[in-house]
Amino acid sequence: MTTAVSASPPGPGRPAPGPAADEGLARRLRALACTAPLHDLDARKANLAGEYGTYSMAEVALAAIDLVTLHMDFDTGADHEEIVARLLPRVAAQAPRRPAAEHERVARWVLENLINVGSVDRGFRAVYGTFGPDGEYVRRDYDFKLIEEVPGPGGGVYLRTTDEAVNVLVGALDTDVTSAQIAAEVKLEVLVSRGRLADAQLAAEQARYRTVQYAETLRRTLEATRRNVRAVDWLNDVPDMIAEALDHVADRYRHENAILTNIRRARDESPADRNPDHKLRAAELVDIVKDCIRRHTQLQSRLLEAGPLFRAEQDRQAFAPPAAGAGLDLYGQLLAPLLPLPVERAGKVTDAFFARGTGLRTPTAVRLGDLTEMLLTPPAPREHLGAEMPEPDLVATPDDSRFSEEQLEAARELLDLPADAPRRLSGLLAEARRRDPDLPYLVALLAVHAASPPVGTAYRQGERRLLFAVDDGTELDDSEFGGADLVVGTALLDAAGMAADRTEVAS
Amino acid sequence: MNEHGPYGGHDGYGGHDEREGPGGPGGSGTQPPPEPGDRPGHPAASGRSAALTPPDAADAARLVSFGLQPRLLPARDAEYAELLRRYREEPAFARLADAVATGLGLVVLEVSPRAGMAVTAAEGSVFAVRMGDYARRATSDSTDRFLHGLAHLAVAALSFPRPEDLADDGYVGRISVNGVDAFVRQACRRLEERAGREGENTDPASDAPGLEAAWRVYTRRSATGATKDSRRLAGSTTGIVARAAAFLADSGFLQRTGDEAGGTYRTTARYRLQVRDMAGSAAMTELLELGVVPVGDGSATLLPPPDPDALEPAADAGLPFHS
Numbered sequence: 001m002t003t004a005v006s007a008s009p010p011g012p013g014r015p016a017p018g019p020a021a022d023e024g025l026a027r028r029l030r031a032l033a034c035t036a037p038l039h040d041l042d043a044r045k046a047n048l049a050g051e052y053g054t055y056s057m058a059e060v061a062l063a064a065i066d067l068v069t070l071h072m073d074f075d076t077g078a079d080h081e082e083i084v085a086r087l088l089p090r091v092a093a094q095a096p097r098r099p100a101a102e103h104e105r106v107a108r109w110v111l112e113n114l115i116n117v118g119s120v121d122r123g124f125r126a127v128y129g130t131f132g133p134d135g136e137y138v139r140r141d142y143d144f145k146l147i148e149e150v151p152g153p154g155g156g157v158y159l160r161t162t163d164e165a166v167n168v169l170v171g172a173l174d175t176d177v178t179s180a181q182i183a184a185e186v187k188l189e190v191l192v193s194r195g196r197l198a199d200a201q202l203a204a205e206q207a208r209y210r211t212v213q214y215a216e217t218l219r220r221t222l223e224a225t226r227r228n229v230r231a232v233d234w235l236n237d238v239p240d241m242i243a244e245a246l247d248h249v250a251d252r253y254r255h256e257n258a259i260l261t262n263i264r265r266a267r268d269e270s271p272a273d274r275n276p277d278h279k280l281r282a283a284e285l286v287d288i289v290k291d292c293i294r295r296h297t298q299l300q301s302r303l304l305e306a307g308p309l310f311r312a313e314q315d316r317q318a319f320a321p322p323a324a325g326a327g328l329d330l331y332g333q334l335l336a337p338l339l340p341l342p343v344e345r346a347g348k349v350t351d352a353f354f355a356r357g358t359g360l361r362t363p364t365a366v367r368l369g370d371l372t373e374m375l376l377t378p379p380a381p382r383e384h385l386g387a388e389m390p391e392p393d394l395v396a397t398p399d400d401s402r403f404s405e406e407q408l409e410a411a412r413e414l415l416d417l418p419a420d421a422p423r424r425l426s427g428l429l430a431e432a433r434r435r436d437p438d439l440p441y442l443v444a445l446l447a448v449h450a451a452s453p454p455v456g457t458a459y460r461q462g463e464r465r466l467l468f469a470v471d472d473g474t475e476l477d478d479s480e481f482g483g484a485d486l487v488v489g490t491a492l493l494d495a496a497g498m499a500a501d502r503t504e505v506a507s
Numbered sequence: 508m509n510e511h512g513p514y515g516g517h518d519g520y521g522g523h524d525e526r527e528g529p530g531g532p533g534g535s536g537t538q539p540p541p542e543p544g545d546r547p548g549h550p551a552a553s554g555r556s557a558a559l560t561p562p563d564a565a566d567a568a569r570l571v572s573f574g575l576q577p578r579l580l581p582a583r584d585a586e587y588a589e590l591l592r593r594y595r596e597e598p599a600f601a602r603l604a605d606a607v608a609t610g611l612g613l614v615v616l617e618v619s620p621r622a623g624m625a626v627t628a629a630e631g632s633v634f635a636v637r638m639g640d641y642a643r644r645a646t647s648d649s650t651d652r653f654l655h656g657l658a659h660l661a662v663a664a665l666s667f668p669r670p671e672d673l674a675d676d677g678y679v680g681r682i683s684v685n686g687v688d689a690f691v692r693q694a695c696r697r698l699e700e701r702a703g704r705e706g707e708n709t710d711p712a713s714d715a716p717g718l719e720a721a722w723r724v725y726t727r728r729s730a731t732g733a734t735k736d737s738r739r740l741a742g743s744t745t746g747i748v749a750r751a752a753a754f755l756a757d758s759g760f761l762q763r764t765g766d767e768a769g770g771t772y773r774t775t776a777r778y779r780l781q782v783r784d785m786a787g788s789a790a791m792t793e794l795l796e797l798g799v800v801p802v803g804d805g806s807a808t809l810l811p812p813p814d815p816d817a818l819e820p821a822a823d824a825g826l827p828f829h830s
Binding site: 026115117120121122123127128130138139140141142143145148149150151157328329330331333334335336337338339340341342343344345346347348349350351352353354355356357358359360361362363 | 575577613626627628630632633634635636638640641649650652653655656657659660661663664667668669670673685688691694695698708710711712713714716717718719720721722723724725727728729730731732742743745754755758759760768769777781782783785786787788789790791792793794797
């Protein structure tokens with residue numbers, strides 16, 4: 001059964017560490033094993049056909065794990081091709097003279113080895129030994145994955161980093177998710193206040209990994225709730241968990257906004273001549289923290305959906321009219337007791353279920369005569385193109401637009417104001433009237449539309465400038481229009497600091 | 508063989524007894540004609556059942572052959588519907604059809620307008636599905652064999668999540684391939700977390716792979732994987748579950764309803780019968796023989812176990828709290 005060290009009489013020669021001491025050792029051995037695939041890459045690159053010695057495979061692998069972790073979203077994971085594409089610059093930098101095809105081959109090779117495509121489990125296995133409670137030495141298999149493939153919503157396959165990979169990457173091998181994140185952020189705050197930005201960036205990145213990991217834990221729990229209300233304790237566990245998570249989000253949000261403000265100040269106030277690198281780092285840091293905030297917001301909206309989701313599922317599952325007589329409870333009586341069993345014994349039960357649960361197949365009985373004829377019959381030619389498509393009968397619809405394209409063009413040109421010189425609507429109307437008597441209507445329409453400009457949308461779409469109109473209380477004196485004499489101008493959108501500064505429109 | 512529960516309105520003729528199947532039939536006219544008083548309004552029935560002729564045997568065999576086409580619905584085929592009516596109205600014809608089925612190595616689960624002539628393969632019958640035909644790897648690899656069996660059990664468990672669903676004639680379950688996989692993974696994760704909390708070392712001994720915990724085998728297998736020709740990786744757990752669902756759809760147990768989430772299906776009347784009367788009880792017997800589950804009375808199964816230390820996952824699986 002087990003690989004037992006010969007049962008020699010217990011004497012002073014035999015090391016007899018207690019199970020407790022051994023447990024810590026086993027944990028460290030497992031942690032150590034997680035790094036093995038990375039070392040292995042460099043050891044095995046010699047086996048690749050070609051000269052691959054110049055590439056540092058472990059570095060590429062760590063970069064790949066970083067990339068996948070950062071691209072993991074709430075719902076899906078990272079796209080395989082995108083990861084390869086983003087790895088390429090690093091691979092290319094390692095051997096700039098080699099052809100691009102080779103760089104791609106290296107990137108793919110590393111990624112596939114991290115998934116371990118060759119094995120059926122697509123994972124890694126390390127063997128280590130422990131002493132059992134009775135002093136017996138047992139070799140055990142530790143199975144782990146670094147990057148796993150998960151199904152995406154559209155039927156595609158996405159990549160996610162496993163907890164093992166994140167732990168190896170962050171370097172905290174056996175820590176609590178929440179506390180590690182808090183620690184990382186406190187560290188960041190201190191570092192920023194002392195102006196040590198290089199360290200601050202490292203800490204911020206660590207905080208982001210932790211954030212992703214936290215979101216992942218919550219995602220799993222919510223998913224289970226959706227599947228089976230009864231499988232989750234909605235009396236205590238889940239409400240507690242949700243309350244805790246909401247507190248966490250609120251807390252982190254406040255925290256990270258404070259950090260953001262601090263770093264921004266550091267970025268904007270640090271003299272450019274003293275250390276240009278400093279400014280750049282701060283800007284990167286701002287991006288990272290903003291990404292954290294985005295992830296928290298996403299997490300929060302999921303958390304808020306959880307309650308209604310539970311109630312809807314409860315209605316569907318629990319309040320249906322009871323059927324006459326209860327039957328076998330497949331999950332509670334069969335599946336759940338089965339899973340903790342050793343696979344040898346569990347297999348007997350699943351075999352029994354399979355044998356009786358698959359129904360029947362009618363065996364095929366072939367006559368030799370039919371078979372010969374079937375094999376000799378030439379395949380029927382298939383119509384490749386199908387029936388002919390009828391020519392569609394298109395009718396030109398009359399152009400009933402109120403304004404012509406030229407008018408729109410003219411109005412746009414009129415409203416294309418320099419950012420530092422906004423104008424009154426009355427002036428614009430008068431100018432428009434000189435060009436075309438119909439044009440003022442269009443200009444007025446566009447101006448009114450600009451009174452509440454969709455800043456968020458424009459920002460998301462990456463617009464550089466946006467038309468806006470403000471009412472400063474002046475009455476409009478015009479022969480055709482009434483209302484406020486709006487101040488119309490153009491705002492330049494700051495692509496970097498937009499999220500926080502969106503309300504500060506130039507006036 | 509069959510423990511027929513209440514079948515709504517049509518239990519009178521659906522119920523039958525296998526034990527008298529092989530011996531009783533065949534002899535025509537040896538049965539006394541049923542009392543006409545039983546079925547007022549069906550004069551034809553009492554007249555025809557007086558003597559069974561070879562054409563009746565042909566009809567009975569024809570009915571069984573309809574039953575062998577699980578995807579054929581009685582509502583779509585007038586001849587099938589007519590033979591079903593005859594089965595339900597003429598006890599002698601019913602016994603004849605049952606005998607034909609038994610002789611072929613089939614078990615009759617139910618005969619009703621909804622499920623048709625629901626037959627399934629008896630043990631060792633030529634109609635039985637063998638694991639080796641089902642998945643080639645499963646014959647050599649006990650892990651794969653277990654995963655394929657587990658996939659079928661999990662599909663059934665998600666199709667009928669509550670005991671009431673399995674007992675309810677009109678219940679239609681809906682599953683998706685990814686949903687089944689995620690469900691089993693979640694259950695496995697709970698066990699993993701529990702083992703972690705208890706400080707248990709679940710890594711199996713290298714030379715005794717059969718002692719590895721079942722949940723660990725499932726967790727270890729990857730959920731999906733990209734292949735060169737962009738098909739689903741057959742050996743991944745979603746691949747295995749998809750294989751089970753597609754196979755059950757071929758058996759007339761599931762109907763495919765869509766492609767999202769790896770493929771969505773809904774259950775048919777036959778599947779409920781098959782799971783309740785055949786598979787569920789067979790697996791249950793096997794599990795009891797392993798001495799795992801305390802014998803329940805078939806109701807309120809999801810309560811915490813009386814002995815929390817027993818190998819019973821209900822409490823730690825977070826399972827129900829309400830009775």
